[in-house]
Amino acid sequence: MQKDVSLLKALFKQLSLAVAVIFLLLVAVCIYQMHAHADGVPVLNYHQINDKDENSLTIHTDQFEAEMKYLADNGYHAITPEELLDAWDNGKALPEKPIIITFDDGYADNYKNAYPILKKYNLKGTIFIVTDYLNTYPNYLTWSMASEMLDSGVINIESHTLSHSELDKLETREELDKQLRDSKLAIDWHLHKKAAFIAYPCGSFNKDIEESTLAAGYKGAFTVHYGLAEPTQNRLQLDRVPIFGSNTHTMLRFKLRLLYAPIFGPLDELQRNLRNNGHDFLARLLMVP
Numbered sequence: 001m002q003k004d005v006s007l008l009k010a011l012f013k014q015l016s017l018a019v020a021v022i023f024l025l026l027v028a029v030c031i032y033q034m035h036a037h038a039d040g041v042p043v044l045n046y047h048q049i050n051d052k053d054e055n056s057l058t059i060h061t062d063q064f065e066a067e068m069k070y071l072a073d074n075g076y077h078a079i080t081p082e083e084l085l086d087a088w089d090n091g092k093a094l095p096e097k098p099i100i101i102t103f104d105d106g107y108a109d110n111y112k113n114a115y116p117i118l119k120k121y122n123l124k125g126t127i128f129i130v131t132d133y134l135n136t137y138p139n140y141l142t143w144s145m146a147s148e149m150l151d152s153g154v155i156n157i158e159s160h161t162l163s164h165s166e167l168d169k170l171e172t173r174e175e176l177d178k179q180l181r182d183s184k185l186a187i188d189w190h191l192h193k194k195a196a197f198i199a200y201p202c203g204s205f206n207k208d209i210e211e212s213t214l215a216a217g218y219k220g221a222f223t224v225h226y227g228l229a230e231p232t233q234n235r236l237q238l239d240r241v242p243i244f245g246s247n248t249h250t251m252l253r254f255k256l257r258l259l260y261a262p263i264f265g266p267l268d269e270l271q272r273n274l275r276n277n278g279h280d281f282l283a284r285l286l287m288v289p
Contacts, residue, residue, distance in 0.1 A: 037262035040228025128160035
């Protein structure tokens with residue numbers, strides 16, 4: 001009996017040591033990740049801001065305001081994609097704790113709800129618009145709304161293609177070029193500004209899409225891949241921090257995704273790969289906010 005107790009104690013001691021080693025390794029990896037990506041800039045990715053829709057693309061107005069207040073209270077300075085590339089490529093200084101706040105699609109609630117909140121907290125935002133949707137659908141912006149926001153200096157307007165086609169599923173290069181080129185021309189025509197950036201619909205891109213994006217005259221492109229935008233990245237594959245994707249939006253989730261993107265980004269990618277390969281059980285074991 002005493003032998004069994006001694007054996008159990010020895011096993012417990014070895015197990016405790018193994019757990020401690022694994023824990024320390026995880027801590028070391030986390031510290032390394034945070035240090036390695038210290039130059040990264042978070043690019044927040046929103047869609048709808050309203051109190052009506054209950055889906056993974058929608059943040060309630062009070063939640064959005066709480067998040068913007070957090071950014072303002074904690075010394076973040078919102079910049080535009082143009083200012084980001086100007087710093088990376090031309091050495092212009094960025095403000096302390098730079099951040100980019102983006103919205104995809106161009107919903108009318110971006111004007112009604114997000115725009116006043118951004119003005120209140122002295123933050124800039126960038127809206128990637130689906131140009132064919134403006135002045136067409138009631139839940140999307142009008143060109144007049146877009147023009148007013150652009151003129152205010154609070155909102156920057158960029159492209160999210162002509163009709164939100166998933167670019168890698170288009171059958172011809174001509175269709176691809178049209179989606180990229182004509183949306184840029186529409187912004188240039190209606191708003192008298194040169195659109196220089198695009199957010200890929202659904203985050204889909206490949207070599208042909210990147211080539212067409214450059215040919216259309218864009219300087220940079222954003223995905224929905226979770227991570228920080230970094231100066232070493234391909235300018236046509238810039239990461240963002242998706243704030244959508246969950247029906248449970250809390251301040252804790254927001255803070256974790258913002259502050260620890262270098263840690264949770266790779267975990268998010270691993271989780272997606274596991275799901276895509278049919279390993280749903282293993283994917284659920286990964287804790288990604």
